[in-house]
Amino acid sequence: MIRLLDPVAALGRVTLNLVSFLGELGLFTASAIVGLLRPPFYLRNFSRAFAEIGFFSLPVVAMTAIFTGMVLALQTYTGFSRFAAQSAIPSVVVLSLTRELGPVLAGLMVAGRVGSAMAAEIGTMRVTDQIDALSTLATDPIRYLVAPRLLAGVIALPLLVLVADILGVAGGFLVATSRFGFSAADYLHNTQQYLHTADVTSGLIKSAVFGFTIALMGCFFGYRSRGGAQGVGSATTSAVVAASILILALDYLLTQAFFTA
Amino acid sequence: MSECAKISVRGLRKSFGTKIVLDGVDLDIAPRTAMVVIGGSGSGKSVLLKCILGLIPPDDGQILIDGEDVLTAPTSRARALRDQIGMLFQNGALFDSESVWENVSFGLLARGLIQRSRARARAVEVLAQVGLGETVADLFPNELSGGMQKRVALARAIAAEPAIMLFDEPTTGLDPIMGAVIDGLIVDCVKRLGSTSIAITHDMASAGRIGDRIAMLFDGRIVWEGNAAEVRASGNPLVDQFINGRREGPIKMALRR
Structure with missing residues (x-):
């Protein structure tokens, strides 16, 4: 009888852990x-955080954007030439980039580069007592470490x-x-003709949300890391995975809010 | 004794899940007294310090500083009481991204006790008190040896001239000579500032050098307390086994359980 209830107990444990995790994050x-x-x-x-995110991520984001624009033009030509609609290339490229690919790809690249670094740095500070030391020196660690990064x-x-x-x-x-x-x-x-201010601003609003999400995940998983190098490693992985998934999920929700409302 | 004690711990309890770490710790430390808490690894010494610092909330009990319970005091009052505390962490816990002088003056700047323009000069003065010259002020922690890092951490702990000082395993990771040097600096600083101190350690040589009184923590309770000079004649079998490092005795290592 007790064994029969094991799955129920496991489900309960998972639910409690999830609620506890969400409460902690909130x-x-x-x-x-x-x-x-x-x-x-x-x-x-x-x-420091601004330079790390904005300046030092510039090369990787720039390369991603250039190649994405180039591939987009190639693919659009290949597909649209079947219907003699090649003239749509400029509009497809600019709308895809400003609305979707710019914010999402930049977000994913920054999540990999900066989110992981934030989690590793704060995680190391946690496991080496530096965060406790901040508290003993009259400094709120969240205000000092997390708020500026967000x-x-x-x-x-x-x-x-x-x-x-x-x-x-x-x-x-x-x-x-x-x-x-x-x-x-x-x-x-053609690019200018089909591009509206809302296309750019919607992408910028999305990217602000993604920026917040990346920094939050990096800081949160780093802050709660435990158990030395292995704990920091797993916090880093969790931060990148969580930020990447959240970027994709939030992208869908924001697109729905901006363009189908 | 608690009426005149600088720090009193009363019935302090803390568990992590089913593991009971502190099971009713009672400890009084008179003003200007150096108390050393000894005990085996995992006996709860660090948890006791972290409870006093407010880094870990205890499950039950009282922590009185100057007769006021920091656990029930309003947040701002508890913060003011704890602002009297300087802490030396086991591995220094220096901030990697800050230079030595920025580490040393960090607490002074955070509390608004000094202008940033004066901070470096003040840090150099404090570094001199722990035997370090101005040349190290602009270095970063990863450029220092273990002993120098410990000195910088000590300088950071004493920079605000705290009335209470806590030391977590101050000689861990140091060779015996450097351990003795650090102990000497601790004694000098505590005496000069007139601070009340609590050090936790399992290094008996260090305990003898820095402690006026010694208390032993075992199974989550203080099982013996007395003057440092009396520890070898305590008559307590737990203390005897611990200070003599004997395998046989009432203390059973976790491996055997």
Whole structure:
């Protein structure tokens, strides 16, 4: 009889763990947001995080955007030429990039690069007692470590995505003009004609949400890591996986909110 | 004794799941007294310190500082009481991303006790008190040896001239000579500042050097307390086995359970 109830007990354990995890995440997020709104503000920590996310991620995001724009132009030409609709290449490239691919790909690249680094740094601070040391030196660790990173994520990722949008369009432009005989003026005219402000702003709002999510996951999993190097390693993996999945899920929800409401 | 004690711990209990770590710890430390808590690995010494620091909430009991219970005091009052505490962590816990002088002046800046423009000079003064010159001020923790890191951590702990100092295994990871040097610095700092201190250790040589009184924690309780000079004649079989490092005796290692 007891064995028969084992699956029920296991289900109960999983449910309790999930509720506990979500509660912990909710409290952590609330503390971090309060830390953003109340002094002291740690501008030096914000600047460091901003440089890490915005400046040092620029090369990888730029490469991703250029190649994505180029591939998009190639694929669009291959598909649309069957219906003699090649002229749609500029609009497909610019709308795909600004609405979807710019924010999502930049978000995924930054999650891999910066989310993991945040989790590893804060996780190491946790397992070497540096976070406890902060508390003993009259400093709230969440306000000091987490709030500046969240703010940096929210501000830096949209700026990165803006650059990614421009470079992605440039990639498409390069392929369309060099391989498919588009004139530069026509390509730019078509791009401009079909692009609306809402396409860009929706992508930037998405990227701000993704920036917050990446920083939150990196900080949260790092902050709760336990048990030395192995704990830090698993926190890093969890941060990247959670941020990546959340980016894709939030992208769907935000797209639905912006374009089907 | 608790009326005149600087720190009193009363009936402190803490469990993690089914494991009882502290099972009613009672301890009084008079002002300007150096108390050393000894005990085996996993006996709850670090948990006791973390409860006093407010890093781990105990399940039950009282922690009185200057007669006020920090566990029931309003948050701002509890923070003010705990602001009297300086802590030396087992492995230093220096901030990797900050230079030595920034580490040392961190608490002073966080409490608004000093302007940033004055912080480096003040840090250099404190570093001198632990035998380090100005040349190390601009280095980062990963550029220092273990002994130097410990000194910097000690400088950080004493920078705000705390009334209470806590030391977690101060000589762990150091060679015997450097251990003695660190112990000497601890004694000097505590005496000069007139602080009340609690050190936890299982290094009996270190305990003898830095402690006025010694208490032994076993099975979550204080099983013996007395003057440091009396520890070898305590008459307590648990203390005798521990300080002499005997395998046989009333303390059974976890491996045997």
